[in-house]
Amino acid sequence: MARSATRLAAMTESAPYRVLARKYRPQRFDQLIGQDAMVQTLGNAIRRGRLAHAFLMTGVRGVGKTSTARLIAKALNCIGEDGQGGPTIDPCGVCEPCKAIAEGRHIDVVEMDAASHTGVDDVREIIEAVRYAAVSARYKIYIIDEVHMLSKNAFNALLKTLEEPPAHVKFLFATTEVNKVPITVLSRCQRFDLRRISAELLAQHFAHVVEAEEVAAEPEALALIARAAEGSARDGLSILDQAIAHAGAEASGVSAAQVREMLGLSDRGAVRRLFALLLSGDAPAVLAALAEQHVLGVEPAALFRGLLEAVHGITRAKAGGVPDPAQSVEERQALDAWAGKLGHATLHRLWQLLLKGLSEVETTAMPMEAAEMALLRVVHASSLPDPGELLRRLQSGEPMPALDAAPPVAPAAGGSGPSASVVAVAPAPPVVRAPESFAALVEAVSGRHAHLAQQLHDYASVIRYAPPELELCPRRPIDGHVAKALDDIAPIGWKVVMSDQPGAPTLREQELAAKADEDRAIRESPVVAAVFAAFPGAELIEDDQRSIA
Template identity: 65%
Template sequence: MSDSLDLGEPPQPAPSSPYRVLARKYRPRTFAELIGQDAMVQTLGNAIRRDRIAHAFLMTGVRGVGKTSTARLIAKALNCIGPDGQGGPTIDPCGVCEPCRSIAEGRHIDVLEMDAASNTGIDDVREIIEAVRYAAVSARYKVYIVDEVHMLSKAAFNGLLKTLEEPPPHVKFIFATTEVNKVPVTVLSRCQRFDLKRIPHDALVAHFAAVAGAEGVAVERDALSLIARAAEGSARDGLSMLDQAIAHAEGDGGVRAEAVRRMLGLADRGMVRRLLSAILGGEAQAALALLAEQHDYGADPQGILRALMETVHAITLAKHGGADPAAVADERAAVDGWAQQLGHARLHRLWQLLLKGHEEVQRAPVPFQAAEMALLRVIHAAELPDPGELMKRIMAGDMPALPAAGAPPAQADPRPAEPVAAAPTLPGDFPALVALLERGGRHGLAQRLHDDARLVGYAPPALSLAMHRPDSDSFVRDLAAALKAITATAWSITLSDQPGAPSLREQDLERERAARQDVLDTPIVRAALAAFPDAELIDHYHPQERKAAS
């Protein structure tokens, strides 16, 4: 029997650390790394330096702008003790002390994070209410971070109110939400609110470039611009797209703009300019061919129309001296050229037609066919003359009316033009307008204007009103339609936030009160009321009315 030699387990390869996505790896660790929120950082810094720290904070904004990251940074700033263990609250937490490291790693016993989306009930809040009575175990402050706080139930909000208004001095609340309109005003009034802005395009591009450099990946500037545009102000969304673009890149050539455009399903910007040029030139066949080409490359028809709208929007802004920071040089040159050629009326008409087409594509069972029909409609409208120019030509007699079916051909010698009927006279003042509606059978609208409308501005055919009671758009639409039917004139009607003049009903009541007071002030009535204290004035005539009646 031979002895066996035990060599033990064969050597194993060292376990590799799991990959961390860029959105987590480059989450801000200090306020200096929090991009695009300088105003909030300055306010928090001043509050900490002056020892004016609120007991509750509310962070609002779209997804990915740094609400939860800011909440954790505030928790670190309030509990940092410095490398020597002697520091106090600071806007620049050291990041090396035990509270800073444990908060960053999400394991600090006194910094509790709760997701309100999955803990919505009063029982979850009751646990917080019970726990706030006890002092922090090892930190300076016990911090409760509640994400998506708008998801709490009504009972949970009500249960939190008293504790939120008068918490113990060792407790701080930090709430984060993307839908601040769903947070009760009773909660809002007890919090110091910070509205985190969408991160500007240039700041996102610079941030993504720094991340790509830290990762050792070459990314084209136009590719970064495309990602920043698609991120819509969200750093987290942009980093997720950059992560995907790096994985999508082929070989060692880096991340190229064309690959990012295909990855995101975006329409090529150069194609968009060629497509808009074909539309403006009335080239239907060329426009449809460009649309089909981009559709074959995977571009979404709705995205193509959106890109056309963005270009029209950029042209309109360029007419007023504005510029798109995300536009490259050749795109900016094309936009400036169109801004000099196209008038405001044509640009607004293009915008409205593209907007309608975008909505139709969104609802259509076959989006590509709906996009084709929308482009054909835009091209057809682009060939029509401007409505203002068309009206001038009609008034000047440059566009004779077509003969009716079966009518004899027009004579060689034109007949003298008949005199144009005078434009209808518009009501001179607001009471006359109300009376006109009453005579026209629009009793409901007339009554509403008489009782509830406060006049802000009257310059026929423009009317500005402030209403006692909130109104839907249907009231303005119905009133405009009624006035147009009665006066044969299109009216511009707006609802204003200004206080306006007293309503006609209020004016009537004030005249009635003044007339009654005139009667009560006459000597004989005063004497009668003094002799008979229980007497009451039931009806009266105004002094002028008494004179007319006699």
């Protein structure tokens, strides 16, 4: 046993563990995830011999900027397996330059971290070295990571060399904050914006990684890790490495429950149950569900983000958006069901309430208390009708929500005191009234049919407004069934006639005319007229308040 332990220790010392982010760093261009446009551009440039002297890679962390720079270095210096090859978009990976560059030991490929070499003296060393030809490679290549960290003097010292470097020198820059790179440097580089990697592509990549590592993992677990990575392959591989270690020797491998526990995420099923309780207005149950998640270690901010994701998913489903591939079948079915029941106004109100709640939770010293108050605010708001519904009730004479609970009562004739019998007074049948003007009608329509209301506002010239009859002269085609939409607002059996007879100006034309009159009145006022006389080049501009510039 002692001998086995010694052998294991020797193996551990000779082959130290490499984290997944390093082990699965791209070694070929076809291994770069989600950067097809950049690879195509580079490939065409290499094949046609149109190579720039300086490249700038920018993008969020972990999308492959430094890896791309090393791949470009290999592509430019590869000599092929037979030693006779030239620059290629598919470096062989077996020739000495390719292997030396991949291992970071090639004498002609110099990597510099600008975060620790920010001064002009560091750049002066590069300027002095570029005069000499490459020792063994085709090109001498300088890879400067986080180039935005260079000082202003260092950038200025590099400019002339960067603009006219020797033919044997190439510069490769990488940065996460391209806005901090001087425009004089940007104009001398060929820029590539590396895209943030989608969660779907990351989940597929992680599936290949766990397969190569011979580790089992649930697809939902990989989707959670891909979401948490926020477009960064390196961050995702680091989280996956941690998840594999967290799972240990369990036969089931990496599970979604373990990933949620590790990342402090709320179970999406729990989020959906909480969302259902919010819609039902069950305040005690909402507080109990929040407390349960808190005991499980879920941060209130994470819970609010989950609720916001649910509202966003419902709104996308209602708008006919493409489903998120990372969602489970149960989640998609639940979101589709809610999308069929909730209106756009309700969803937008929920989004604003939850977004405000998240802001309060993240900034307060008492996040749990802030979470309870924010959720109770959502509970009470869920029972209120939206503004369009309130307007419809007002116009139709229906009672408001506060009057629905108890009908008014009146004492019986001759009765008094506690023994008097009471009878319920039946509410009078609601009287449906149409809006008094066409403008009021359009305002009412906007609550339920915003697109139609906009067309009526901009294109409809009114010939006759006598509810339930309405005669219009459309300046442009008006979509939809106008009469049906009007009956949704005031069900009085509307009869809408489209005519080619001239009518009154449209509401938009009336507003423009009123604005023109207002501008004319302002210009003709003595004070403003004096200002324009003193300053001939002045203009009347409109802001939150009228001002003269």
